[in-house]
Amino acid sequence: MTVRAESEVRSPELAGRVEELKERARRLRRELPDSAAAADAENADSAESMRKIWEAGLYEFHLPRRYGGITDGDPGVLTEDFLEIVLDLCAGDSAAGMNYSVQTLVTTEIFGTDNGLPESTKAELAELITRDGVRLVASNAETGSARPVLGRVVPGGIRISGVKSFNTNSGGGGWANVGLRMSPDDQPMSYHALVPLDSEGVRCTHEWDMMGQRGTHSQTIEYNDVFVPDGYHFPRPGMSPGALSALFLAHSAIMLGPGYGALDAALDYVRKLDRSTLPGEFDSATTDPLVRRRIGEYVSTLGAARAYLLRTAGQVAGGMDDLDLTIESFAVKVACVKAALDVTAGIFDLTGARSASNRYRFDRFWRNARTFSLHDPTDAKEVWVGDYHLTGAEPPVVAYLRV
Known part of the structure; x- marks a missing residue:
């Protein structure tokens, strides 16, 4: 990961393409919630959302430029832009956004310059990704497996x-x-x-x-x-601290996305709500100061975590690749977990009892955030962050990548 690569991608030839892909992700943030709710209700694969993400050209982000991509498979290039895309997709459909993050992770592994795969294999996979929207799986976890591969x-x-x-x-x-x-x-x-x-x-x-x-x-x-x-x-080459930090930040974006999705849904609902928190005091929820205060709280909570996430992503894209950045990425994930769980649980104070109906499936935002938060215990991350700042101790290897 180098500053040189980042500056090359920021050339005028590709800058417009990056912005176009980010705009497509912003539009998908408003288009995906219906298919997300349907997949959640049916306990089904997020196939419809993934089709839309592929058709928007977002699978190509981490492909080499010779195949129409942008970053040449380097996860440390355009990290901020990529995470903004993940945030918008996860706000629209957090499961599909997580799928997309895995898609891009495997893309970087396949098209890494040092893995020794022949060009014919890379060309075949590039065509399958762009032409057919083939989905890629990071098949690594052996938790609970009786037979390692x-x-x-x-x-x-x-x-x-x-x-x-x-x-x-x-x-x-x-x-x-x-x-x-x-x-x-x-x-x-x-x-x-x-x-x-x-x-x-x-x-x-x-x-x-x-x-x-x-x-x-x-x-x-x-x-x-x-x-x-x-x-x-x-x-399989080892991952550098910078690449690991980029991975933790992607996890943070997956975590924070449901918080934004919950806020989007709550705002749409409250704008049509004819009942205030303080009965008899106000004509509607939109004129209720308690509702406005809670919305302001959630916007600030999510915005602070988002700013921390993107600032740290900028350090990855700037070429920073050391233990300080790894610890910072741990702390970012803690902030995103807390913000997402706070907002996804709290929106019902805005939307009221009627919004608990399964027709809305607003509970999916909290269920999604809570489920993903369990993958990597927040308490442990806080211990390692605190120990590093107190004593300078480096976290154990198990802290870096849990699969």
């Missing part, structure tokens, strides 16, 4: 077997980027394998049944002696 060398490629949990963005098929280790008799190093989910030996369990983030369809996937040809597997 292992690979062994065979003529013409490798074969992989094992189980991955939490395969976000897998409800629409597509390709999984499977994290694995080669068997001890082969090469004891971390690998990735690119696997179409309709391959022989792949079993998608479709057991995803959660309180929130239902549209991510983060199901368990079994890989049973799946053949991966040469040219579609590659050593």
